[in-house]
Amino acid sequence: xxxxxxxxxxxxxxxxxxxxxxxxxxxxxxxxxxxxxxxxxxxxxxxxxxxxxxxxxxxxxxxxxxxxxxxxxxxxxxxxxxxxxxxxxxxxxxxxxxxxxxxxxxxxxxxxxxxxxxxxxxxxxxxxxxxxxxxxxxxxxxxxxxxxxxxxxxxxxxxxxxxxxxxxxxxxxxxxxxxxxxxxxxxxxxxxxxxxxxxxxxxxxxxxxx
Amino acid sequence: xxxxxxxxxxxxxxxxxxxxxxxxxxxxxxxxxxxxxxxxxxxxxxxxxxxxxxxxxxxxxxxxxxxxxxxxxxxxxxxxxxxxxxxxxxxxxxxxxxxxxxxxxxxxxxxxxxxxxxxxxxxxxxxxxxxxxxxxxxxxxxxxxxxxxxxxxxxxxxxxxxxxxxxxxxxxxxxxxxxxxxxxxxxxxxxxxxxxxxxxxxxxxxxxxx
Amino acid sequence: xxxxxxxxxxxxxxxxxxxxxxxxxxxxxxxxxxxxxxxxxxxxxxxxxxxxxxxxxxxxxxxxxxxxxxxxxxxxxxxxxxxxxxxxxxxxxxxxxxxxxxxxxxxxxxxxxxxxxxxxxxxxxxxxxxxxxxxxxxxxxxxxxxxxxxxxxxxxxxxxxxxxxxxxxxxxxxxxxxxxxxxxxxxxxxxxxxxxxxxxxxxxxxxxxx
Amino acid sequence: xxxxxxxxxxxxxxxxxxxxxxxxxxxxxxxxxxxxxxxxxxxxxxxxxxxxxxxxxxxxxxxxxxxxxxxxxxxxxxxxxxxxxxxxxxxxxxxxxxxxxxxxxxxxxxxxxxxxxxxxxxxxxxxxxxxxxxxxxxxxxxxxxxxxxxxxxxxxxxxxxxxxxxxxxxxxxxxxxxxxxxxxxxxxxxxxxxxxxxxxxxxxxxxxxx
Numbered sequence: 068x069x070x071x072x073x074x075x076x077x078x079x080x081x082x083x084x085x086x087x088x089x090x091x092x093x094x095x096x097x098x099x100x101x102x103x104x105x106x107x108x109x110x111x112x113x114x115x116x117x118x119x120x121x122x123x124x125x126x127x128x129x130x131x132x133x134x135x136x137x138x139x140x141x142x143x144x145x146x147x148x149x150x151x152x153x154x155x156x157x158x159x160x161x162x163x164x165x166x167x168x169x170x171x172x173x174x175x176x177x178x179x180x181x182x183x184x185x186x187x188x189x190x191x192x193x194x195x196x197x198x199x200x201x202x203x204x205x206x207x208x209x210x211x212x213x214x215x216x217x218x219x220x221x222x223x224x225x226x227x228x229x230x231x232x233x234x235x236x237x238x239x240x241x242x243x244x245x246x247x248x249x250x251x252x253x254x255x256x257x258x259x260x261x262x263x264x265x266x267x268x269x270x271x272x273x274x275x276x277x
Numbered sequence: 278x279x280x281x282x283x284x285x286x287x288x289x290x291x292x293x294x295x296x297x298x299x300x301x302x303x304x305x306x307x308x309x310x311x312x313x314x315x316x317x318x319x320x321x322x323x324x325x326x327x328x329x330x331x332x333x334x335x336x337x338x339x340x341x342x343x344x345x346x347x348x349x350x351x352x353x354x355x356x357x358x359x360x361x362x363x364x365x366x367x368x369x370x371x372x373x374x375x376x377x378x379x380x381x382x383x384x385x386x387x388x389x390x391x392x393x394x395x396x397x398x399x400x401x402x403x404x405x406x407x408x409x410x411x412x413x414x415x416x417x418x419x420x421x422x423x424x425x426x427x428x429x430x431x432x433x434x435x436x437x438x439x440x441x442x443x444x445x446x447x448x449x450x451x452x453x454x455x456x457x458x459x460x461x462x463x464x465x466x467x468x469x470x471x472x473x474x475x476x477x478x479x480x481x482x483x484x485x486x487x
Numbered sequence: 488x489x490x491x492x493x494x495x496x497x498x499x500x501x502x503x504x505x506x507x508x509x510x511x512x513x514x515x516x517x518x519x520x521x522x523x524x525x526x527x528x529x530x531x532x533x534x535x536x537x538x539x540x541x542x543x544x545x546x547x548x549x550x551x552x553x554x555x556x557x558x559x560x561x562x563x564x565x566x567x568x569x570x571x572x573x574x575x576x577x578x579x580x581x582x583x584x585x586x587x588x589x590x591x592x593x594x595x596x597x598x599x600x601x602x603x604x605x606x607x608x609x610x611x612x613x614x615x616x617x618x619x620x621x622x623x624x625x626x627x628x629x630x631x632x633x634x635x636x637x638x639x640x641x642x643x644x645x646x647x648x649x650x651x652x653x654x655x656x657x658x659x660x661x662x663x664x665x666x667x668x669x670x671x672x673x674x675x676x677x678x679x680x681x682x683x684x685x686x687x688x689x690x691x692x693x694x695x696x697x
Numbered sequence: 698x699x700x701x702x703x704x705x706x707x708x709x710x711x712x713x714x715x716x717x718x719x720x721x722x723x724x725x726x727x728x729x730x731x732x733x734x735x736x737x738x739x740x741x742x743x744x745x746x747x748x749x750x751x752x753x754x755x756x757x758x759x760x761x762x763x764x765x766x767x768x769x770x771x772x773x774x775x776x777x778x779x780x781x782x783x784x785x786x787x788x789x790x791x792x793x794x795x796x797x798x799x800x801x802x803x804x805x806x807x808x809x810x811x812x813x814x815x816x817x818x819x820x821x822x823x824x825x826x827x828x829x830x831x832x833x834x835x836x837x838x839x840x841x842x843x844x845x846x847x848x849x850x851x852x853x854x855x856x857x858x859x860x861x862x863x864x865x866x867x868x869x870x871x872x873x874x875x876x877x878x879x880x881x882x883x884x885x886x887x888x889x890x891x892x893x894x895x896x897x898x899x900x901x902x903x904x905x906x907x
């Protein structure tokens with residue numbers, strides 16, 4: 068029996084993280100405002116909110132994808148320790164702030180000053196990149212600590228995931244740099260990336276059991 | 278031991294989904310505003326908010342019913358895979374947006390322009406229909422993949438549920454078309470449907486063990 | 488293996504309910520507003536918000552107590568069925584609306600018109616009474632269905648709880664009627680009741696194992 | 698089989714608490730407002746919000762640390778009773794109010810009247826101190842009730858944690874007293890304390906299994 072968090076099961080780490088992921092994904096909708104007093108032009112007013120819907124969709128999908136990866140990674144752990152809990156908190160920090168850069172991007176996407184738009188893209192890009200960095204810190208800690216892993220995890224299966232996660236680490240900064248040119252370009256790039264990550268990779272399809 | 282999400286248990290899919298369902302149902306109340314400065318007319322002002330209460334009730338019930346169906350469906354799964362997780366995310370997407378069409382309907386139900394009211398009904402109807410579509414995509418994937426199901430699920434029991442879910446897929450679009458005539462009609466139709474779905478069907482009553 | 492919800496375990500009913508209870512308790516704080524531009528009088532302005540703090544505390548405690556009773560009741564169930572899920576949804580409905588009557592009471596407690604104050608007390612009282620009614624419907628269903636209960640639940644232990652829950656059913660309406668005289672009286676009565684319910688009863692103390 | 702909450706497992710206490718911790722941590726972001734109409738000065742306006750970011754970070758970290766300690770403490774329990782549930786509710790009470798003192802501190806940190814700033818620091822300090830008091834009440838109850846603990850918990854491991862938690866009880870009041878001199882000093886002290894608590898202590902590092 069352990070007195071510290073060493074050797075504890077992964078159950079509550081998952082429960083706390085699932086709570087944060089689920090709440091963030093659901094709070095995002097609070098930033099999409101209902102037009103007041105549309106006077107017969109509601110359809111037009113709603114259509115003008117398209118950057119808000121796109122920003123919502125991007126944020127929903129990147130949290131969803133991160134949840135999938137978090138789920139698959141924690142499932143490899145046989146037990147947790149203090150460092151894993153601290154790394155997990157550092158990952159949840161940018162995740163829980165996401166409604167704010169999403170609202171910032173929504174606010175300045177359509178009719179903001181070009182310099183304000185670049186600031187909004189930059190802050191959204193940094194937040195999503197920090198989410199990827201936080202996830203990779205957790206992942207690399209797991210790679211370096213085979214004693215925390217479940218029996219039966221093969222080096223080959225770790226290698227396949229590692230390639231995928233390393234790519235994940237580079238795409239958000241690249242999309243952010245390109246997004247400084249144009250907010251719509253940034254939103255479409257982020258959406259395309261989310262679509263790609265949701266498709267199973269050939270490697271994952273070729274390893275049905277692992 | 279699996280490296281991908283193939284073969285993982287259903288526990289975290291349930292925890293994340295339960296989180297989203299519970300949060301959506303609870304966030305809905307934030308859109309019902311407290312009248313400020315009623316000056317002795319609070320009862321009258323609150324009575325005038327009836328479309329908000331009805332929209333709240335409809336949204337609470339359709340999420341509650343979807344949760345019941347989600348619960349019963351995931352309980353049939355012995356394990357999950359990447360496709361199930363992606364289909365589940367696609368189902369949770371319209372669910373998590375529901376407070377927004379609910380607020381839209383509340384805002385324009387009582388005293389909006391008729392064309393604005395039709396837009397609000399249409400958006401609410403599309404969102405609830407997408408929830409039904411998302412659920413049926415998950416359900417049909419389970420029907421086509423017997424290898425993911427628990428042992429002991431009988432074809433007869435799947436058939437009973439399938440009929441019920443196919444009906445569920447058609448009623449929200451029909452209620453939406455009728456609802457274009459009148460917002461109160463739409464709200465009462467949706468409420469009646471929710472009441473029907475909460476009653477156990479004769480088939481379900483006749484199959485106590487499944 | 489069951490196809491319907493008959494015979495399912497209580498796990499997801501608990502997870503969904505815990506989610507709703509936890510979110511309601513935490514959303515309540517969003518209704519306590521931070522004074523803007525206090526100009527050196529922040530302490531005075533905050534002191535003037537006392538009805539908001541008291542209403543928050545009452546709502547936090549009645550949800551906490553309901554969670555304790557829900558927890559103890561569901562723990563008696565060996566399995567659930569469709570009716571239990573529907574009764575549980577009917578219980579969660581007034582629970583999830585609680586931030587709204589709490590905000591109403593906060594808004595009109597200190598300086599509202601006396602008739603508005605009575606309306607606010609009445610709505611808060613009805614909501615809390617509906618929570619007690621919903622809980623008792625679930626409890627009585629469990630009393631009438633011994634086949635759903637875990638082995639080893641004694642009639643004596645059910646009787647002790649039953650007395651306690653029947654009392655719970657009468658106190659909120661009584662406090663509401665008295666509260667029509669004065670909002671502070673209502674808040675203090677509700678707070679006193681919460682304190683009483685949090686104390687273990689002699690019967691419960693006398694039955695340490697059950 | 699128990700009729701009271703005596704002898705129940707710790708599962709739902711954890712689920713409800715994890716829900717509250719996760720929601721508080723995520724709701725905090727709603728208080729960071731997006732500047733409206735920045736007209737090309739968005740970067741400057743965002744930079745001026747630094748006390749809000751710092752207050753957010755402090756609140757996120759103290760909830761995260763409390764969650765870690767709560768997790769490690771509940772893991773020592775073999776079962777719960779009514780008193781533990783009531784003590785846990787008393788701990789969750791100041792936790793669930795945290796978004797309010799955080800918003801108060803954010804609002805008055807940068808440009809408030811000095812006396813208002815001291816009030817904001819005092820309220821934030823009292824809330825965080827009550828969180829520490831609530832946690833220590835739970836911890837001390839566990840120390841006095843060996844019959845509730847899991848087998849294999851050694852006195853030595855309890856002693857190490859006890860020292861750590863006693864220190865935790867004194868630091869928030871001290872930081873609050875010093876913080877009455879200056880809000881930025883208060884925020885940096887709280888941040889430094891959080892950093893210290895996230896580092897594993899030598900004792901914990903020296904007892905990998907306990």
